[in-house]
Amino acid sequence: MVAGALKNGVRAMDAVCRWGGEEFVVITRNISHKELYALAERLRMLVAHSWVEHGAQKIAVTASFGGAISRPGESGEEVLRRADAQLYRSKAEGRNRVSLDPL
Numbered sequence: 001m002v003a004g005a006l007k008n009g010v011r012a013m014d015a016v017c018r019w020g021g022e023e024f025v026v027i028t029r030n031i032s033h034k035e036l037y038a039l040a041e042r043l044r045m046l047v048a049h050s051w052v053e054h055g056a057q058k059i060a061v062t063a064s065f066g067g068a069i070s071r072p073g074e075s076g077e078e079v080l081r082r083a084d085a086q087l088y089r090s091k092a093e094g095r096n097r098v099s100l101d102p103l
Contacts, residue, residue: 002061005046010039023087025080033069033103040065040098048096062096069103 006016006024014028044063051060066087070079086099
């Protein structure tokens with residue numbers, strides 16, 4: 001359900017990948033800091049408004065997002081490290097929110 005919400009919320013040129021048990025990575029290009037925030041917020045809301053039915057029970061979840069924009073000469077691993085730090089910031093500050101690495 002979460003993967004479907006994320007996949008339906010990105011552009012055709014973007015990629016959504018499962019990163020860990022409950023973590024996903026969205027790889028996008030040609031996006032500004034402001035546009036990245038808007039994208040992450042849209043994805044957060046799509047997940048929050050999605051659900052699955054299991055028997056008679058409706059199951060819904062929320063998602064915390066962390067993001068970063070690559071810097072010239074920076075490795076992919078460094079971008080992911082900065083994005084991951086922002087994800088943990090979102091979780092620490094109450095979950096179901098978006099935190100981006102400052103420019």
